[in-house]
Amino acid sequence: MVKNTFKTAALLAGLGALFMVVGGAIGGQGGLAIGLVLGLVMVGGSYWFSDKLAIRSAGAVEVSETDAPQLHAMVRELTTRAEMPMPRIFVSPNQQPNAFATGRNERHAAVAVTQGLMQVLDHDELKGVLAHEISHIRHRDILISSVAAAVAMGITFAARMAMWGAIFGGGSSRDDEGQNPIAAIAMMILAPVAAMMLQMALSRSREFEADRGGAELCGTGQGLASALRKIEGYAHRVPMDIDPAQASAYIVNPLTGRKMQFAKLFSTHPATEDRIAKLNGY
Numbered sequence: 717m718v719k720n721t722f723k724t725a726a727l728l729a730g731l732g733a734l735f736m737v738v739g740g741a742i743g744g745q746g747g748l749a750i751g752l753v754l755g756l757v758m759v760g761g762s763y764w765f766s767d768k769l770a771i772r773s774a775g776a777v778e779v780s781e782t783d784a785p786q787l788h789a790m791v792r793e794l795t796t797r798a799e800m801p802m803p804r805i806f807v808s809p810n811q812q813p814n815a816f817a818t819g820r821n822e823r824h825a826a827v828a829v830t831q832g833l834m835q836v837l838d839h840d841e842l843k844g845v846l847a848h849e850i851s852h853i854r855h856r857d858i859l860i861s862s863v864a865a866a867v868a869m870g871i872t873f874a875a876r877m878a879m880w881g882a883i884f885g886g887g888s889s890r891d892d893e894g895q896n897p898i899a900a901i902a903m904m905i906l907a908p909v910a911a912m913m914l915q916m917a918l919s920r921s922r923e924f925e926a927d928r929g930g931a932e933l934c935g936t937g938q939g940l941a942s943a944l945r946k947i948e949g950y951a952h953r954v955p956m957d958i959d960p961a962q963a964s965a966y967i968v969n970p971l972t973g974r975k976m977q978f979a980k981l982f983s984t985h986p987a988t989e990d991r992i993a994k995l996n997g998y
Contacts, residue, residue: 767826767858770818773962776806776828787834790843791827794850794933803827803853812954813837813947816965817849818858825853836950837943844930844940845947848967851929857922861964919964919984927991928998937995944968944995948988 781788787805795802803819806828813833819825827849829842837845852858931937944967951972963971964984985991 764820767818767820767824770816770962770965771806771826771828773959774806774808774810774816774828774830776808778826779805779807787829787846790846791850794843794847797933798850798854800850800854801825803850805829807831807834810956810970812956812970813950814956814966814968814970815845815849816962816967817852818965819853820858821856822853825858827853832950832954833947836946840934840939841943841946844934844937845943845967847933848926848930848940850933851926852922854929855922855925857926858965861919861922916964916984920986923985923991924994927995931995931998937998941992941995944988944992948972 779787784805784807787807791805792802800822803817803822803825804827806826808828808830810830811832813830813836815827815829815833817825817827827846829845833845834842927937927940930940934940947968951968951970956970958970960971963969968988969983969985
């Protein structure tokens with residue numbers, strides 16, 4: 717747990733530092749200060765609003781115990797076992813089976829599942845998925861990943877704005893002393909890539925921990941392993957239209973079916989085969 721916390725802190729520090737590097741490369745000392753302020757704003761905003769953004773992106777609706785008694789009963793059983801408060805429960809209309817958890821801490825958390833998930837999985841598989849998501853809440857992974865996603869998106873936004881400003885704004889009547897335009901352009905291109913890679917590395921590192929925690933809550937990893945196998949198969953066939961920035965929140969990357977180059981390098985999740993192999997050992 718301590719090792720995971722240290723790794724997370726290091727990755728988040730790297731993302732924050734990238735914000736300042738981008739600002740400094742584009743705008744000198746003034747840009748450095750702006751980058752720091754933007755980084756703090758993005759992190760603060762993600763802390764308070766990450767749950768609302770994720771739920772809105774999924775088009776999810778909160779369900780009561782009357783609406784979804786089985787779902788509530790499973791979550792209550794697992795959170796009682798984990799000695800955690802009951803999170804709010806949401807259902808998304810997406811037909812791809814998938815799920816995610818969100819919220820800044822145990823007292824302000826939510827678990828969301830898709831309609832497809834409830835239709836495809838059996839009792840033990842659904843319980844395994846819910847246990848995985850509850851483990852994310854327990855480890856505060858949601859806050860960490862939300863902050864990382866916000867910082868990465870902010871870096872990308874800042875770099876794109878700078879690039880378009882350079883293209884349409886033309887050259888300044890006086891070049892800033894010490895500014896290297898080639899280095900600035902390279903930073904505009906490379907910084908978002910570096911931010912994305914750091915975010916993906918953070919996401920992958922926490923999935924194995926949530927799998928292990930979910931298996932411990934259920935007393936076995938078999939249900940979750942079977943669920944991951946099904947979800948992975950459906951993700952290749954049933955599309956989901958979401959913001960790619962939110963993909964890391966899901967138990968299996970919902971954009972798996974899209975053809976992408978350098979898939980492993982930019983993957984938000986470990987290989988499902990690796991996850992299943994570990995779960996079969998629990």
